[in-house]
Amino acid sequence: MEDKELLKTLCMSHGPSGREHWLGDYVTEVFSEFGQVTRDNLNNIIIHKKGKGKGKIMLMAHLDEVFMIITEVKENGFLAFKGNGIDPKTLVSKEVIIHGKEAIHGIIGIKPPHLMKDEDRKKAVTIDSLLIDTGYSKESLENIVKPGDYVTVKGNYKELLNNNVSVKTVDDRGGVVALYRCAKELKNIKHDMDVYFVCSAQEEVGHRGAKTATNRINPDIGIAVDVTFDCGMYGLEHGDTELGKGGVICIGPNIHPKVRKHLMKVCKEYNIPFQLEVEAGNTGTDAWDIQVAGEGVATLLISIPIKYMHTSVETVNMDDIKNTGYMMAKLIESIKGEELEELVCF
Structure with missing residues (x-):
């Protein structure tokens, strides 16, 4: 399935916080080719793609909408x-x-x-x-x-110039498409770590699905994939994140510094475009709860820049979604089981 087709179907559907199961059957069908699909008691959809059993990495994007x-x-x-x-x-x-x-x-x-x-x-x-x-x-x-x-x-799907798309609920179904892109990249790859793709529930009302899914999976590394503000007209006044320049890697106390530096190294090695964003405190995403689950999880936040967040005309660049999925796939390929313990230490 093409990324645009999946984004259109997901975004034109409806699944508010607490009713993510309205999208459950479709998401299960789409992701079932990559691994075993289960759902937990809070409507998180979890896709387990087996690796060589040398550690666990969890990629999470929330399925619910405002x-x-x-x-x-x-x-x-x-x-x-x-x-x-x-x-x-x-x-x-x-x-x-x-x-x-x-x-x-x-x-x-x-x-x-x-x-x-x-x-x-x-x-x-x-x-x-x-x-x-x-x-x-x-x-x-x-x-x-x-x-x-x-x-x-009710939203309308519009394709704009420069591979931009306008539709409701890109927050965070654009992130779900990035997970799908990552899964496609990894489909025939023999990676060391087991991979868990999570379409999380109830992010918009307090990151509740992130808590339960992370405690259940207990990953060594957790990556939240969400959206962030662009810095153009009607966007953030300060900053330089823009549509079309790649996924945005977060820096701050919510983020594990060594794993984040490793991701940046991988992006540079494979010429994957990325941007940086600094968050001094709460990132307002599933990453905030992933980090402190269990005994603590080495956490990353990768955001897809969008315009007009929480409106019916959220606007995203499809290349940013693709490259976000691609950088996660290359990160997973790069992590060797014998190096994992050192990587997640401070």
Whole structure:
């Protein structure tokens, strides 16, 4: 399967935190050619590709997406909701999917400016000021939707210039595609370490899948693959991460220094483009929980730069996804069992 095809299918699907199993069968089918696929009690999907049994390395990308949840069914087919990880400004005029007894479509509208009072025009958009309009009567809607039902944004897949793609939930299904690319690169390679690819659950609500999966696998090395901000227009004001210049290797206390330096050495040896990013504290990713699982895990964070994070138009460069997968594959090839203990020591 081509990377773009997989990214499109994953991103156009729906799987909010706690409902990753909606994508479970598809992900299992896609990854089953590379190893044994299992799921744990928290909906983590774990693919075990056997090596020579000389150590274990875990690669993790989260499968869940940001979401909304219904709090009240109102008159005239309107629904009140709360959000998780979504700026309410980005929800105005969006089409959404309400996952009730059946999936139904809704729209999030706003009062036209012609009808607003002056003070209303100056107010910030808040979740509490927004409603989902379904067009149903309240009586009909109550038979389909109830408080606690999930809502996700409906996205559109667009291919842009320079091998860029715009679609929802690149965070972090772009990372899942990077795992797939790595698995393809390793398919016929006899590597020393056993490899565990993990599509983790509930990252967006506290990295919960990372905790349980890492404790179960107990890897010698753990790599979180997530997304980071680009530094272009509407991106970070300070920094130099850009789309199309490779995966971003993190430096900081969450990251094992020797393993990180080894990865950079491998990238230089194989001319794999990469960028650097410094995080002085919490990286806000699964890496934060991987590192302190069990007795501690030598941890890396590799991020794929994107634009417009947590919106319906997240934009990514496909070469960055490919090269992120490629650098992980070459890292795994390079690690010899007899050198592992020294590598993971400080």
